[in-house]
């Protein structure tokens with residue numbers, strides 16, 4: 483007798499989409515097969531719905547401890563569930579203090595253990611002020627190390643330039659952990675900003691201060707260092723097809739590198755930023771329609787490996803400065819990844835197996851999150867029941883993040899409705915609500 487059988491859903495696996503039943507025992511998928519024989523203490527009818535592996539979003543900023551007024555682990559993880567996610571990896575910033583050593587790891591772990599409704603991993607920082615702490619962070623169980631090649635916007639999290647990044651990558655390689663880089667050239671963006679920032683600066687100037695070539699310069703530099711140190715490299719929020727192409731070429735030459743992009747680079751363009759403003763400010767910035775189309779091509783042909791939200795929220799007051807350069811950069815989109823990809827992927831031929839690879843299995847494998855990301859026997863019973871053809875306007879009441887009004891997806895009509903989410907065999911989200919107490923657990927990389 484199983485604990486749970488989910489019957490009749492269209493289950494999305496790496497092999498395709500098939501009508502299969504899930505048999506769950508002790509929170510783990512015990513059997514995934516057509517017309518599963520046997521009984522269970524609980525049966526769920528998933529007919530008419532798709533069963534997707536829970537999303538594994540390895541790029542969020544939930545900002546706790548220290549900046550829960552921007553987001554928080556309870557609200558952030560709730561929004562993740564509402565968007566079909568079951569596991570997240572929290573960035574070392576913008577929590578305050580940032581996660582840079584053993585003590586700050588322990589503080590975030592305790593906070594997440596209390597408040598997270600989803601399973602979680604924790605990134606450590608790689609900065610000039612904490613190089614000596616990388617080994618203790620590895621021992622504590624970080625997923626990897628995040629470095630900014632340009633300013634992070636947070637004083638306590640300085641950029642890792644030249645020798646610092648080199649040293650950090652050498653240390654990470656020795657520890658067997660990946661380094662994730664925010665790849666924009668500080669030299670170029672700082673120079674351009676100095677020339678363009680001033681009274682009366684507009685969104686146009688902001689866009690001009692962070693061109694695609696700033697991303698390409700930094701990606702090239704990071705690739706040189708990864709090649710030399712043997713470090714596993716993950717380039718976050720790649721915003722251009724050209725950036726993805728540089729990474730794919732290095733990979734073909736043997737560099738252990740992967741590329742992430744975010745739904746906002748695939749959903750919006752610089753024209754949307756000029757129209758909408760602050761809600762769509764991010765770094766790197768939104769690009770032209772042509773660059774977005776080239777990025778989509780990279781998503782479809784495998785040059786892009788993973789899609790993460792880069793949910794980098796703030797309180798609404800930080801989105802109101804008249805000078806765009808003073809506005810907080812970051813898109814609050816953690817709940818909208820699946821819907822954005824289903825909606826914009828439809829016209830571009832994104833299949834459900836490829837979609838779940840980008841959102842679930844590829845990030846789980848890349849970051850060695852054992853048991854996560856795939857609906858095959860032996861894996862955790864983490865899944866979402868989704869009506870992929872339902873279309874609805876995204877309304878403020880549906881968003882569970884701390885500041886729903888800051889979402890740039892609000893008011894859009896999106897495809898795909900998440901009906902239920904299950905974490906390790908327990909129903910944790912249904913009818914638009916999170917169910918039960920916070921039961922998220924730390925996932926250490928295997």
Ligand SMILES: NC(=O)N[C@H]1NC(=O)NC1=O
Pocket residue numbers: 543575576634635636664763764765766792794811812813
């Ligand atoms: N500090 C921080 O979260 N920065 C993020 N925001 C953004 O738009 N890009 C980032 O890297």
Ligand SMILES: [Zn+2]
Pocket residue numbers: 541543573792793794
């Ligand atoms: Zn980020």
